[in-house]
Amino acid sequence: MLSLDKFPLGCKGVVDSLELSDEAFRRVAAFGLIPGSRFSLSRRAPFGGPLVLEVGCTRFLLRRSLARFIQVKVAE
Amino acid sequence: MKRFALIGLPNTGKSTLFNRLTGMSQRVGNWPGLTVDLTSARVLLGGSMVELVDLPGVNDLTGYTDDEAVVRDVLMSTAFDAVVLVLNAAQLDRQLPLAMQILASGLPAVVVLNMADEARLMGIKLDVDALQHKLGVSVALVSAKRMEGWPRLMDMLNRQASGTEPAVHAQLDKVPETQEAIALAHACLQGVWSLPPVLPVGQTEKVDAWLMHPWLGLPLFFGFMALLFNLTYQIGTPLQDLVGSGLDWFKEAALGHWLAPLPAIVQSLLLDGIWQGVSTVLTFAPILFVFFILMAMVEDSGYLARAAYLTDAFMARLGLDGRGFVMQLMGFGCNVPAILGTRVMRERKQRLLTMLIIPFSLCSARLQVVVFFSGILFRPQQAPWVLLLLYLLSFAVAIFTAWVFKHRYRGNEAFLLELPPYRLPGLRHMLIRATGEVRAFLELASSFILMGVVLVWLVSHIPAGHDKTLADMLGSVMAPVLDPIGIRHELAVALLVGFVAKEILLGGLAVIYGVPEAGLGAALLHHLDWASAMSFLIFTLIYVPCLSTVAAIRRESKSRAFTALSVVWSVLLAWVIAFVFYQGVHALR
Ligand SMILES: Nc1nc2c(ncn2[C@@H]2O[C@H](COP(=O)(O)OP(=O)(O)O)[C@@H](O)[C@H]2O)c(=O)[nH]1
Numbered sequence A: 001m002l003s004l005d006k007f008p009l010g011c012k013g014v015v016d017s018l019e020l021s022d023e024a025f026r027r028v029a030a031f032g033l034i035p036g037s038r039f040s041l042s043r044r045a046p047f048g049g050p051l052v053l054e055v056g057c058t059r060f061l062l063r064r065s066l067a068r069f070i071q072v073k074v075a076e
Numbered sequence B: 001m002k003r004f005a006l007i008g009l010p011n012t013g014k015s016t017l018f019n020r021l022t023g024m025s026q027r028v029g030n031w032p033g034l035t036v037d038l039t040s041a042r043v044l045l046g047g048s049m050v051e052l053v054d055l056p057g058v059n060d061l062t063g064y065t066d067d068e069a070v071v072r073d074v075l076m077s078t079a080f081d082a083v084v085l086v087l088n089a090a091q092l093d094r095q096l097p098l099a100m101q102i103l104a105s106g107l108p109a110v111v112v113l114n115m116a117d118e119a120r121l122m123g124i125k126l127d128v129d130a131l132q133h134k135l136g137v138s139v140a141l142v143s144a145k146r147m148e149g150w151p152r153l154m155d156m157l158n159r160q161a162s163g164t165e166p167a168v169h170a171q172l173d174k175v176p177e178t179q180e181a182i183a184l185a186h187a188c189l190q191g192v193w194s195l196p197p198v199l200p201v202g203q204t205e206k207v208d209a210w211l212m213h214p215w216l217g218l219p220l221f222f223g224f225m226a227l228l229f230n231l232t233y234q235i236g237t238p239l240q241d242l243v244g245s246g247l248d249w250f251k252e253a254a255l256g257h258w259l260a261p262l263p264a265i266v267q268s269l270l271l272d273g274i275w276q277g278v279s280t281v282l283t284f285a286p287i288l289f290v291f292f293i294l295m296a297m298v299e300d301s302g303y304l305a306r307a308a309y310l311t312d313a314f315m316a317r318l319g320l321d322g323r324g325f326v327m328q329l330m331g332f333g334c335n336v337p338a339i340l341g342t343r344v345m346r347e348r349k350q351r352l353l354t355m356l357i358i359p360f361s362l363c364s365a366r367l368q369v370v371v372f373f374s375g376i377l378f379r380p381q382q383a384p385w386v387l388l389l390l391y392l393l394s395f396a397v398a399i400f401t402a403w404v405f406k407h408r409y410r411g412n413e414a415f416l417l418e419l420p421p422y423r424l425p426g427l428r429h430m431l432i433r434a435t436g437e438v439r440a441f442l443e444l445a446s447s448f449i450l451m452g453v454v455l456v457w458l459v460s461h462i463p464a465g466h467d468k469t470l471a472d473m474l475g476s477v478m479a480p481v482l483d484p485i486g487i488r489h490e491l492a493v494a495l496l497v498g499f500v501a502k503e504i505l506l507g508g509l510a511v512i513y514g515v516p517e518a519g520l521g522a523a524l525l526h527h528l529d530w531a532s533a534m535s536f537l538i539f540t541l542i543y544v545p546c547l548s549t550v551a552a553i554r555r556e557s558k559s560r561a562f563t564a565l566s567v568v569w570s571v572l573l574a575w576v577i578a579f580v581f582y583q584g585v586h587a588l589r
């Protein structure tokens, strides 16, 4: 298990847990990132910029400062 | 009259659907107590007049983003006959929870599954009738952009509008929390909606390989911005000139004659005061129109989200989000549309912070003043470097302002943004939107700017003894603040004129020194020493860009206090920097 900001680029994973406030959880969940959901990490902006994640048909930006609090597993 | 609300997540095509249903009849307007404008229009559905309201996009009815609060406020304070839920058919996994919340609120609802074309391309399996059965409300699968699925949609809306039930308020206490809504939605989607095991690789990924490239992305971004910027002015400036000369012609050919019988002072008030104000406002219209068309293209195509991706690392440090950067850049053309464009940022604090820094972008009107001054104060080889320095100064001042205010207008760290597939923007949609924006701005700005122009006219025409006017007095009264920065007293009026619009500043200076504009350079050199002229220039660059910008800030922030803060801050900063410069030069001499 590792935090999302350390997740390898181009891999698929499964969300394990989100250590977020209610409000942040709502925002993240609105993009489909909830415990058990599958995602892939397709890009990482240079200079510590945001990540690009894909959940289902949805692609979105997520800042690394938030990704730190999301625990994930690499999916086989 | 009945009232319907369009509700859905951001980017699901609510506004596109709204435009399809209502056309040009829409109005952008104030809602009592709200900090954002809502668009509404009347349409005939099922034999009755229905007022359709386009609400801001929300993810979750129980959330606390600004837009979520707005939608909750509207749903609680206003009774609706129906909610038209707009969902992206390709993303029901994350969008249906909102539908669950709306249904639980007791509002009568119909569901529009939009983007049928994209869902089909993705290979999504969807059983509309089964979903309708499970949800217990009517569902229509459409593509708002291509007008697919229209008969069923119109039939559904007409039926909803011909009902006889009274309108109801939402019962927000019945709305399930996020997790529960998600669980309900997933249960509902079982066997009704599914993604293919492997999603097809589309054009978007191929384009993004370039546009979001780790090191090509940024140069391409700046290239696009330069192009956008050039287009705005290549198309906008000739139109602006055309409107300007049209208005001048009207003033000379018609207005002057009609007003000739009136006393000179009244003529002057009407021509130099009110007509001047009207022309200032109207000449903005073409630039605004072109800007909104181009911005709509950047936003609707999906590129704005890529720009945010590329610039977010830098902007996040300033407490801003990446989209603010695009507006900041556009501000170098004209601050007014850039301020209005901050509306893409949905968080109020972020929007305010961005609005606070945009006025420091050295716009084209101020550029004229800079070019003129550096032409007379410096040798031709030096002038370009001075210009560059002043541009850097404007960036530095903007960054400093962001740094000072970033804690006060702290945005939420939980910043997520959809990266939609690239989409071809609809021409009709863009035209309708740009027309609406320009009209709404003119309505507000005209009264505001008129007031300002008339005020300046009064100050420079009301006599104050010894054949002097209030304006002359102003110079003496302001002496304690003007002297330390080396600005001569007679220039107080010029600063007042510059407050209205920088376009008329040079003309104002010519009037002050009683020379034609062609002779202004020589006159300035005669009356001002170098340090004092530079100090005037620096002050001019940093203080309030123009009344139209102030009007735009007032309109977008809907707060007098914030507008005042923006004005006071920029004047203060201008004074401090001019002070440091002027006193510094003196100390060195
Ligand atoms: N492919 C496709 N794109 C659409 C459709 N409806 C809207 N769009 C596009 O989706 C984007 C967002 O639309 P908009 O109406 O602004 O969404 P809103 O944020 O919900 O108001 C725009 O680029 C539209 O052109 C559709 O049915 N199919």
Ligand SMILES: [Mg+2]
Pocket (backbone or CB within 6 Å): B014, B015, B016
């Ligand atoms: Mg919209």
